[in-house]
Amino acid sequence: MRTLWHRVKKGLHFAHLLLKRADKDGLTLLAGHLAYVSLLSLVPLIAVVFSLFALFPVFSDISAQLKTFIFNNFMPATGDVIQRYLEQFVANSSKMTAVGTCGLIVTALLLIASVDSVLNKIWNSKTKRPIVFSFAVYWMVLTLGPILLVASVAISSYLLSLNWLSINGVHSVIDHTLRVLPLLISWVSxxxxxxxxxxxxxxxxxxxxxxLVAGSLFELGKKVFALYVQLFPSYQLIYGVLAVIPILFLWVYVSWCIVLLGAEITVTLGEYRSLRRLQSSDSAALSVKES
Incomplete structure (x- = not known):
């Protein structure tokens, strides 16, 4: 019983440190900033991503599957509506000049740079990467990220297409396994x-x-948010056809709150260990002094 109470006290102490740190960093304000930048960068980012896919003919067959996967798993409740509008925007962006295309790439990189800045602020990091190195990292994220996502969708489709999987219910097992793919992608990402x-x-x-905490909350948040939009359709009643705008912004804001909460947990774990070591050393020093 004493051991259980000790663990509860440690958990409460950690939660107190976490909330205190999140409040000090202004987690909700940072999430609002990233949500705003995300909305500005959303169309350019998607345009750049699918333009990259167009450079690889091998990805053309699963492009539609990838779009469905992205909108179903990262934009709940209104994914079909948002997908329709974004596809129109992306189609229009394909008519842009070279200067306009460069502008799209810069805007997409702006989001990645903002995430980099906010996370390093949470970690209280004063170290600055060289500009060339930062650009290389941002470009790698912008190119390799979508390619890895395409690869995961392609592997899933390939596994489900194999004939032997339909034997003795193996297909059902694989199908249920692949249902957790979004969660695994969230954890790894x-x-x-x-x-x-x-x-x-x-x-x-x-x-x-x-x-693990952020990925699980993100997947749970998708289901809760979709349920909220269905049960409380106040946005549709007030905004009508424009309801997709506040709904999208709210979901993006909630998503960034989850991302930053995971970052705060990661940082607080290290600080909590340091604090425990300091308290242990102080207790040991006090014991030696008393003896």
Whole structure:
């Protein structure tokens, strides 16, 4: 019983440190900033991503599947409406000149740079990467990220198309396994985000804990948010056909709150350990002094 109470006290202490740190960093304000930048960068980012897909003919067959996967798993409740509008915007962007295309790329990179700045602010990192190195990292995220996502969708489609999977219910097992693919992608993505973006060293296990919490909350948040939009259609009643705008902004804001919460958890884990070590050393020193 004493051990259980001790663990509860440690958990409450950690939660107190986490909330205090999140309030100090202004988590909700940072999430609002990233949500605003995200909305400005959303169309350019998607335009750049699907333009990259067009450069690889091997991805053309699964482009439609990828679009459905992205909008169903990252934009709940209004994914079909948003997809329709964004496809129109992306189609219009394909008619732009070279200067306009460069502008799209710069705007898309602006979002990645903002995420980099906010996360390093949470980690209190004063170290600045060289501009060339930062640009290389941003460009790698912009290119390799979509390619890895395409690869995961392609592998899923290939596995489901194999004939032997229909034998003895194996197809059903694989199908249920692939249903957790979005959750696995969320965990891996958040872990890479917390591990790679900060300019300070982040313990891999701390990043993993933050990623597991953030990824799980993100997947749960999608379902809760979709249910909220269905049960409380106040936005549709007030805004009508424009309801997709506040709904999209609200979801993007909630998403960034979850992302930054995972970052705060990752940072607080290290600070909590340091505080515990300091308290232990103080207690040991006091014991020696009393003896």
């Amino acid at each position: 958040f872990w890479l985000l917390y591990q790679v973006v900060p300019t300070v060293r982040v313990p891999p296990l701390d990043a993993l804990v933050g990623a």
